[in-house]
Amino acid sequence: MAGSNLTTTDYIQHHLQNLTFGRHPDNGWSMAHSADEAAEMGFWAIHLDTMGWSIGLGILFLWIFRKVAKTASTGVPSGLQNFVELMVEFVDDSVKETFHGKSKLIAPLSLTIFCWIFLMNLMDLVPVDFLPMLAQKIGVMFGADPAHVYFKVVSTTDVNATLGMSLAVFALIIFYAIRTKGVSGFIAELTLHPFNAPNKLAMVFLIPVNLLLELVTLLAKPVSLALRLFGNLYAGELIFILIAAIGLWQLPLHFAWAVFHLLIITLQAFIFMMLTIVYLSMATEEH
Amino acid sequence: MNLNLTLIGQAIAFAVFVWFCMKYVWPPVMQALQERQKKIADGLDAASRANRDLELAQERANETLRESKGQAAEILEQAHKRSNQMVEEARDTARQEGERMIANAHTEIEQEINRAKEELRMQVARLAIEGAERILESSIDEKKHRELVDKLATEL
Numbered sequence: 001m002a003g004s005n006l007t008t009t010d011y012i013q014h015h016l017q018n019l020t021f022g023r024h025p026d027n028g029w030s031m032a033h034s035a036d037e038a039a040e041m042g043f044w045a046i047h048l049d050t051m052g053w054s055i056g057l058g059i060l061f062l063w064i065f066r067k068v069a070k071t072a073s074t075g076v077p078s079g080l081q082n083f084v085e086l087m088v089e090f091v092d093d094s095v096k097e098t099f100h101g102k103s104k105l106i107a108p109l110s111l112t113i114f115c116w117i118f119l120m121n122l123m124d125l126v127p128v129d130f131l132p133m134l135a136q137k138i139g140v141m142f143g144a145d146p147a148h149v150y151f152k153v154v155s156t157t158d159v160n161a162t163l164g165m166s167l168a169v170f171a172l173i174i175f176y177a178i179r180t181k182g183v184s185g186f187i188a189e190l191t192l193h194p195f196n197a198p199n200k201l202a203m204v205f206l207i208p209v210n211l212l213l214e215l216v217t218l219l220a221k222p223v224s225l226a227l228r229l230f231g232n233l234y235a236g237e238l239i240f241i242l243i244a245a246i247g248l249w250q251l252p253l254h255f256a257w258a259v260f261h262l263l264i265i266t267l268q269a270f271i272f273m274m275l276t277i278v279y280l281s282m283a284t285e286e287h
Numbered sequence: 288m289n290l291n292l293t294l295i296g297q298a299i300a301f302a303v304f305v306w307f308c309m310k311y312v313w314p315p316v317m318q319a320l321q322e323r324q325k326k327i328a329d330g331l332d333a334a335s336r337a338n339r340d341l342e343l344a345q346e347r348a349n350e351t352l353r354e355s356k357g358q359a360a361e362i363l364e365q366a367h368k369r370s371n372q373m374v375e376e377a378r379d380t381a382r383q384e385g386e387r388m389i390a391n392a393h394t395e396i397e398q399e400i401n402r403a404k405e406e407l408r409m410q411v412a413r414l415a416i417e418g419a420e421r422i423l424e425s426s427i428d429e430k431k432h433r434e435l436v437d438k439l440a441t442e443l
Contacts, residue, residue, distance in 0.1 A: 022291065038289065045291040054297060058304045065312040072319035074326055088316045107317075108309035116304060155297075160290060164297025168305075 008245050015128060015241045017150040018047035018158060019135075033148045047158055049135075054155035057119040058112075065115070087115065094274065099281040101180075106280055109172070113165070114273040117229065120155040121265030124236055125258050128153075128244045156233040156268075163226040169276050170222035177283040190214040221279050225272060232268050236261050412440035 013035065020032035022045020032038035038045060068084040077085055091111045099106050123131075132151040139149035155161045178186045193214060195206045240261075243253045416436050 018293075020291075041291065042289070043291050045289070045293075046296055047291070047293040050293050051296050051300070055300050058300060062304060062307050062312065065308070065316070069312045069315035069319075072315050074319055074322040077323075084316060085320060088313070089320065092317070105305075105309055108313035109305050111313065112301075112305045112308040116301075158293065160293035161297045163290070164294045165301050167294070168298045168301045 011245055012238075012241050014147070014150065015132065016152070016238070018152050019049040019150045020045050021048050022046060031144075031148075032150075033145070047152075047160060049150070049152050050155045050158040050161050053123060053153060054116075054120055054161055057123070057155070058116050061112075061115045061119055065111075087111065091273070095277055098274070098277045099284075101281065101284040103176075103280075103284075105172075106277060110273045110277055113169075113276055114269050117156060117165075117272050118266060118269040120161070121233060121269060124154045124157075124233060124240065124261060124265060126153060127254070128237070128240045154233060154237055156229055157237045159226065159230045159234075162230040163222070165272075166222040166226035169225065169279065173218075173221065173279050173283045176280055180284045190218070221275075225275055225279075229268050229272050232264055236264055408440050412436055415439070 017035045017038065020038040020041065021030070022032065022038070022041035023029050024032070024037060024041050027037075032041060032045070064080070065084055068081045072081060088111060091114060092107055095107045095110050131153045132149075135151035136146045136149045140146050152158065174186075177189070181189060191207045191210050191214070192203075193210055195210055197203050197206055236257075239257055240254070243250045243257060246253070416432070419432075
């Protein structure tokens with residue numbers, strides 16, 4: 001427990017607050033000292049813990065894979081290369097199964113999504129207090145109030161992180177749709193479906209309806225992608241925090257939940273990857 | 288749960304990671320995989336080819352073996368024939384030689400007999416003359432009767 005003078009609610013809220021640096025209306029560019037201050041910063045703030053962990057884990061992933069890629073031999077693969085090849089083949093098979101167009105981007109994109117999200121999710125299995133307490137100790141060394149050192153280790157429990165990724169995917173969806181169908185084709189897809197009428201006048205009335213429906217469909221993709229991952233991981237993290245708050249009996253419970261959660265983090269990474277592939281293949285398909 | 292700059296930061300980081308992965312991670316690994324696949328396929332090909340070669344070689348070896356066995360039998364037969372022939376020839380030569388030797392011996396014996404007969408005749412003639420001399424004492428002129436005795440001797 002992070003300090004025995006905290007109430008359980010404080011403890012949980014403390015755990016759910018990101019380490020935020022941003023432009024406060026009163027204090028200017030500074031660290032947020034409380035959840036309220038972080039909220040007041042509005043858009044012009046950045047979650048240092050989310051960025052740090054996600055970029056760090058991304059670099060770890062790329063470093064490992066690059067190391068193998070540089071020395072990749074065609075002979076009998078050894079330990080790490082075996083693992084990397086397994087991942088690459090698994091992703092490649094998934095992409096080939098679903099995405100039938102030709103693209104150099106989709107497969108590495110999927111690999112990055114899967115591995116990166118998996119690594120970020122994996123941080124959920126680190127006991128919830130380890131890294132935040134370490135961060136507190138370090139923060140205190142730099143003269144910060146320990147109660148104000150917020151630290152969320154799991155980047156995917158930050159909706160900004162998941163939405164950031166899904167928006168990048170969304171941009172790719174639009175890019176691919178326009179590339180295969182052209183701007184007019186893309187607009188036609190948004191306006192001339194699903195209702196169609198041979199009469200020109202009737203069509204004019206149907207266009208706004210179509211546009212409304214199709215826009216919702218289109219926008220639902222990145223939003224659902226982001227919120228699914230965020231929701232699963234946030235809930236999982238919350239349960240870890242709740243388990244950590246009950247005292248001594250947390251150990252067997254923590255273990256049980258961690259085992260179950262291991263399934264969730266893998267599954268969520270896989271789902272994010274698969275849906276990305278599916279959306280992109282839908283975007284490149286001609287109707 | 289406030290949306291803020293992190294969103295954009297994440298999107299940029301994501302884009303950079305994907306770009307790096309696409310540029311520096313995916314191609315070499317994929318290439319290695321494909322090359323290994325090709326290598327394995329080649330290896331399997333080579334193995335099946337080698338198997339076929341082996342079968343052919345075995346067949347050829349069997350054929351050669353069969354041929355050489357036949358040849359050996361033939362040679363053996365010829366040798367047998369030849370040896371029989373040689374034995375036959377030797378036997379013939381030996382018989383001829385023996386016959387000739389026997390014939391030689393016969394002639395020699397005959398000559399010996401003739402010589403012995405001659406000598407006996409001479410001795411008989413001399414004995415007869417000596418006997419007659421002794422009977423007649425010196426009444427007989429040796430020269431005169433010599434002719435008579437020789438004639439007698441040839442008649443014997």
